[in-house]
Amino acid sequence: MVDGPGGIVILKPEGRLNMVAAPGIREAVASIVDSGRARVAVDLSGVEFIDSSGLGALISGLKTTRQAGGDLRIAGANEQVKLVLSLTNLERVLTPYDSVEIAYGDA
Structure with a gap:
C-alpha cells in the first residue's frame, strides 16, 4: 500500500490474483476505507494472472x-487480465487504465 497523489491509496498486488490472494485484496480495501480514505487505485502491473476470485475481490473493493x-x-493490467475483463464484460465496470497516474488523472 502506497499513498498516491490527491489522497489516493495505491495497492500493488504481485503474482497471481486468485483464491489465495483475493482475501488479502478485500481486507486491504476494507482497511483503507476504515481509515477514512475511499479512493483506491489497484496497480496490476505485477499481476501475471487473475481468476474469478481475483475479479470478485476487485468488484468487492x-x-x-x-x-x-x-x-x-485498476491500472497496468496485462493482456490476460484485460482478456478476462473483456470475456466477463467487467471492463464496463472496472475500466483498465494504462497507469495509476491516468486512472486518477483528476486527482
Missing part, C-alpha cells in the same frame, strides 16, 4: 469504496 463515497480503479 469497488463496492466498498463506492459505498464510502469513493472509487476503485
Whole structure:
C-alpha cells in the first residue's frame, strides 16, 4: 500500500490474483476505507494472472469504496487480465487504465 497523489491509496498486488490472494485484496480495501480514505487505485502491473476470485475481490473493493463515497480503479493490467475483463464484460465496470497516474488523472 502506497499513498498516491490527491489522497489516493495505491495497492500493488504481485503474482497471481486468485483464491489465495483475493482475501488479502478485500481486507486491504476494507482497511483503507476504515481509515477514512475511499479512493483506491489497484496497480496490476505485477499481476501475471487473475481468476474469478481475483475479479470478485476487485468488484468487492469497488463496492466498498463506492459505498464510502469513493472509487476503485485498476491500472497496468496485462493482456490476460484485460482478456478476462473483456470475456466477463467487467471492463464496463472496472475500466483498465494504462497507469495509476491516468486512472486518477483528476486527482
